[in-house]
Amino acid sequence: MKEKSEKYSAILEGAGAVFARLGFHKATISQIAQEAGVADGTIYLYFKNKDDILYQYIQFKTTSFFEKMRSAVDATEGAEEKLRNLIRCHLKEFQNDRNMAIIFQSEVRYLRNIALQVKDISKWYLDFLTEIIELGQMEGHLRQDLFIGLVKRFVLGAVEGIINTWVAAEGKYDLTAMADPLVDLYLGGIRKR
Amino acid sequence: MKEKSEKYSAILEGAGAVFARLGFHKATISQIAQEAGVADGTIYLYFKNKDDILYQYIQFKTTSFFEKMRSAVDATEGAEEKLRNLIRCHLKEFQNDRNMAIIFQSEVRYLRNIALQVKDISKWYLDFLTEIIELGQMEGHLRQDLFIGLVKRFVLGAVEGIINTWVAAEGKYDLTAMADPLVDLYLGGIRKR
DNA sequence: AATGCATATGAATATAAATTCATTTAAAGT
DNA sequence: ACTTTAAATGAATTTATATTCATATGCATT
Numbered sequence: 001m002k003e004k005s006e007k008y009s010a011i012l013e014g015a016g017a018v019f020a021r022l023g024f025h026k027a028t029i030s031q032i033a034q035e036a037g038v039a040d041g042t043i044y045l046y047f048k049n050k051d052d053i054l055y056q057y058i059q060f061k062t063t064s065f066f067e068k069m070r071s072a073v074d075a076t077e078g079a080e081e082k083l084r085n086l087i088r089c090h091l092k093e094f095q096n097d098r099n100m101a102i103i104f105q106s107e108v109r110y111l112r113n114i115a116l117q118v119k120d121i122s123k124w125y126l127d128f129l130t131e132i133i134e135l136g137q138m139e140g141h142l143r144q145d146l147f148i149g150l151v152k153r154f155v156l157g158a159v160e161g162i163i164n165t166w167v168a169a170e171g172k173y174d175l176t177a178m179a180d181p182l183v184d185l186y187l188g189g190i191r192k193r
Numbered sequence: 194m195k196e197k198s199e200k201y202s203a204i205l206e207g208a209g210a211v212f213a214r215l216g217f218h219k220a221t222i223s224q225i226a227q228e229a230g231v232a233d234g235t236i237y238l239y240f241k242n243k244d245d246i247l248y249q250y251i252q253f254k255t256t257s258f259f260e261k262m263r264s265a266v267d268a269t270e271g272a273e274e275k276l277r278n279l280i281r282c283h284l285k286e287f288q289n290d291r292n293m294a295i296i297f298q299s300e301v302r303y304l305r306n307i308a309l310q311v312k313d314i315s316k317w318y319l320d321f322l323t324e325i326i327e328l329g330q331m332e333g334h335l336r337q338d339l340f341i342g343l344v345k346r347f348v349l350g351a352v353e354g355i356i357n358t359w360v361a362a363e364g365k366y367d368l369t370a371m372a373d374p375l376v377d378l379y380l381g382g383i384r385k386r
Numbered sequence: 387a388a389t390g391c392a393t394a395t396g397a398a399t400a401t402a403a404a405t406t407c408a409t410t411t412a413a414a415g416t
Numbered sequence: 417a418c419t420t421t422a423a424a425t426g427a428a429t430t431t432a433t434a435t436t437c438a439t440a441t442g443c444a445t446t
Contacts, residue, residue: 007424023305025218029404039425041406050404109357110303112216119361133383143385147374153354154378161350162343164302168312181340185347189382190326192336200394222434232395234436243434 008046010036012060015053020099024054024107051113054103058114061100062121065093069128079136080187086132087159088179094163095175105164126152155186201239203229205253208246213292217247217300244306247296251307254293255314258286262321272329273380279325280352281372287356288368298357319345348379 014036018027029050033040047053072089073082094101108118129152136142162182166175207229211220222243226233240246265282266275287294301311322345329335355375359368 023303026305028402040404041426042424044405045423106303110216110299112219122361136383141385142383146383150355150371150374151378151383153358154351154375157351157354157357158347159350160354161346164350165346168315178343181343182347185344185382187382187384189378189380190329190335190339190344191380192334193386221432226396233434234396235394237435238393 005046007036007038007042011038011043011046011053012057016057016099016103019054019057019107020102024111054107054111055114055117057103058108058117058121061097061104066124068093073128073132079132079139079141080183082132082135083155083186084180084183086128087183088176090159091163091176091179095166095171098167098171101163101167105160105167122156125156129155158182158186198239200229200231200235204231204236204239204246205250209250209292209296212247212250212300213295217304247300247304248307248310250296251301251310251314254290254297259317261286266321266325272325272332272334273376275325275328276348276379277373277376279321280376281369283352284356284369284372288359288364291360291364294356294360298353298360315349318349322348351375351379 011032014034015027015032018031018035021027022031029040029043032053033043036043043053047056069086069089072085076082076085094104108114130148133142133146133148133151137144137146159182162178163175166173166178204225207227208220208225211224211228214220215224222233222236225246226236229236236246240249262279262282265278269275269278287297301307301314323341326335326339326341326344330337330339352375355371356368359366359371
């Protein structure tokens with residue numbers, strides 16, 4: 001069972017397609033096998049069981065997602081620009097991999113087997129946001145009286161909401177175009193001044 | 194099969210408890226029956242099948258939720274106060290019925306069988322927000338240059354994010370206390386001025 | 387108390403799909 | 417060409433649980 005064989009990846013991507021189309025529970029091993037172009041039994045040479053396929057899928061996708069987010073943020077100076085890049089990168093990656101977007105938005109929260117994995121992902125993201133917000137406060141560009149625990153959920157919740165709508169709309173419009181207007185809302189709010 | 198018998202309600206609430214604890218797919222009819230204090234077969238006198246239990250659960254809960262939201266908003270004048278009441282009411286109702294909160298946040302988006310039902314719920318909520326935002330613009334208290342399609346998702350996404358955190362934290366703190374700080378973020382944003 | 391009707395029971399059935407494994411195919415080494 | 421090892425197959429097995437249904441219980445009417 002070598003980790004990075006062609007078949008390993010084919011099964012992962014095949015599973016991604018089937019999970020996105022039918023949801024984890026309605027997806028069958030046979031369908032995944034067919035999508036990946038292998039026999040049912042072959043899957044068990046590479047994965048412990050059905051749950052493990054999803055686990056590895058998430059693991060694989062998040063690792064690469066986090067790396068990209070980190071470099072997008074590090075590529076620039078100042079909290080506001082870092083925040084913009086974070087959101088731009090987030091939306092771009094989800095737009096580029098719609099199966100992943102569907103699985104993360106619709107399946108992941110739901111499945112208890114992977115609850116811990118999800119907690120880690122959220123935590124990573126929220127800690128990242130904290131870092132940026134605190135930087136902005138040090139720079140003097142963000143309010144000092146922010147309840148950071150609330151702000152970071154506010155930020156992540158809103159991006160996810162935007163992505164959910166895009167997914168529900170079958171990806172018919174450009175998701176990345178939402179990034180800057182969204183950040184403007186975070187920063188300035190909706191009240192007239 | 195009379196609709197509002199004791200057993201009908203007992204099964205619905207029992208199902209709510211089991212769905213919240215184990216998730217829809219891992220929940221078995223036997224467990225729901227036990228929780229409701231009836232025999233397995235009895236459930237089929239009141240519901241077509243397992244999916245129908247969830248469908249009716251959601252229908253029942255949203256109807257009552259929407260009524261409460263509507264009167265909370267109608268009870269006051271001015272967009273800002275209406276928005277505050279909307280969010281307060283939303284958080285209060287979810288805090289008061291944690292099973293419902295779990296099912297709505299974790300299960301509902303996921304289940305394809307009820308996708309239409311969910312679209313209706315979202316639409317109802319988003320239209321409601323549009324109404325309030327447009328009122329605020331007419332009053333001159335909200336910015337004129339808002340992209341409403343984005344703003345309403347921004348608002349709903351953030352509330353849902355707050356609720357998700359609360360659910361994940363096993364409801365250990367007071368959710369309703371988040372309402373006003375959250376609305377302040379919507380209105381004023383995080384940028385220092 | 388006997389009859390009929392509605393409601394409830396839970397063991398038996400049916401079904402679907404995850405997982406296994408005996409067999410086949412391909413590849414590598416000598 | 418022959419042997420050994422590894423990888424792949426897919427039909428057969430196992431398991432789990434949603435759903436059915438023959439039977440029972442309770443309740444009202446006469």
